[in-house]
Amino acid sequence: MAAVMSRPPSVQAMRxxxxxxxxxxxxxxxxxxxxxxxxxxVGVGVHRRQDTPGAQLAQKxxxxxGRAVDxxxxxRTGTTTGQLRRxxxxxxxxxxxxxxIVVGANDVLLPVSLQRSAKRLARIAAQxxxxxxxxxxxxxxxxxxxxxxxxxxxxxxxxxxxxLASLQWRAAxxxxxxxxxxxxxxxxxxPEEMFSSDGCHPxxxxxxxxxxxxxxxxxxxxxxx
Numbered sequence: 001m002a003a004v005m006s007r008p009p010s011v012q013a014m015r016x017x018x019x020x021x022x023x024x025x026x027x028x029x030x031x032x033x034x035x036x037x038x039x040x041x042v043g044v045g046v047h048r049r050q051d052t053p054g055a056q057l058a059q060k061x062x063x064x065x066g067r068a069v070d071x072x073x074x075x076r077t078g079t080t081t082g083q084l085r086r087x088x089x090x091x092x093x094x095x096x097x098x099x100x101i102v103v104g105a106n107d108v109l110l111p112v113s114l115q116r117s118a119k120r121l122a123r124i125a126a127q128x129x130x131x132x133x134x135x136x137x138x139x140x141x142x143x144x145x146x147x148x149x150x151x152x153x154x155x156x157x158x159x160x161x162x163x164l165a166s167l168q169w170r171a172a173x174x175x176x177x178x179x180x181x182x183x184x185x186x187x188x189x190x191p192e193e194m195f196s197s198d199g200c201h202p203x204x205x206x207x208x209x210x211x212x213x214x215x216x217x218x219x220x221x222x223x224x225x
Contacts, residue, residue: 140164
């Protein structure tokens with residue numbers, strides 16, 4: 001991915017602190033919250049634990065539900081849809097709860113079938129659901145709004161990312177998996193505030209807006225068990 005970025009993050013910037021752990025009240029009513037996917041699930045672009053999307057998701061979920069959250073982020077930077085099964089295996093033996101998946105940004109930069117990627121994602125989500133997880137898919141982000149993407153790849157990445165998002169949405173709905181877009185208009189209106197220094201990953205403020213939207217959508221439905 002660094003090859004297509006005009007200002008790729010430094011090695012230090014890629015070292016995102018792990019947000020895994022317990023959030024919320026001191027209670028026996030605990031729900032497991034798992035986050036799978038790529039660098040957008042890891043939180044590349046921020047440097048403090050509390051700013052990572054995992055920590056923000058856990059905190060906001062706890063506040064909305066009144067329950068304690070056991071956060072398990074198994075996402076890995078650079079992950080493609082084809083590599084997600086490794087993350088599913090990492091959840092083996094963990095009490096099922098709520099799982100969020102955001103993936104696809106790397107798929108669109110590689111010569112892979114987008115339709116195959118979308119169907120594979122739906123199958124993985126269905127597998128998690130069969131294991132007892134309540135699953136939400138967050139479709140591929142639109143690369144066209146990222147100011148840090150190199151000019152020569154921008155048009156292709158933009159076209160393929162929009163196409164993949166559409167395919168992911170359709171495949172998820174056909175599998176009866178919940179879908180929530182993390183697109184927010186502020187990224188286009190205020191890119192300097194919404195993006196981190198690399199111009200491709202969100203800033204803490206950007207992640208906050210995305211996670212707020214996701215949690216809001218989650219609680220439009222009955223509370224997961």
